[in-house]
Amino acid sequence: MQYLYNMFQDLRISDQDVKLDQAKYRSFQNEAHAHTLAEKIDQLYIMNLAALELLNELGVSKSQIQRKIEEIDLRDGKKDGKVATANECSDCGRKVSKRRSNCFYCGAKINQLSF
Numbered sequence: 001m002q003y004l005y006n007m008f009q010d011l012r013i014s015d016q017d018v019k020l021d022q023a024k025y026r027s028f029q030n031e032a033h034a035h036t037l038a039e040k041i042d043q044l045y046i047m048n049l050a051a052l053e054l055l056n057e058l059g060v061s062k063s064q065i066q067r068k069i070e071e072i073d074l075r076d077g078k079k080d081g082k083v084a085t086a087n088e089c090s091d092c093g094r095k096v097s098k099r100r101s102n103c104f105y106c107g108a109k110i111n112q113l114s115f
């Protein structure tokens with residue numbers, strides 16, 4: 001009986017080890033993902049700044065740019081600082097950003113936003 005109990009305890013410990021390893025791996029993946037997002041935000045910030053500075057040099061005022069930002073924000077019917085709310089993939093049914101041309105999960109083609 002003691003032998004079975006010890007074996008059970010060993011199995012529980014190794015199960016905990018596996019769960020800990022999985023949690024560590026997910027944490028590592030999330031950290032890498034956050035790092036990639038931070039890099040993309042930096043790139044977008046630089047591109048935005050370049051576009052804004054060039055527009056200013058070409059005589060476009062800050063209020064004109066602000067009005068355009070608000071107009072684009074309202075294209076999905078909501079003034080929320082977002083391009084569009086998520087829609088459902090016609091193939092797998094998961095929620096996918098309207099900014100994507102393909103489903104993030106199954107790769108199916110998503111209807112493009114019309115500008």
Ligand SMILES: [Zn+2]
Binds near residue numbers: 090092094
């Ligand atoms: Zn899909």
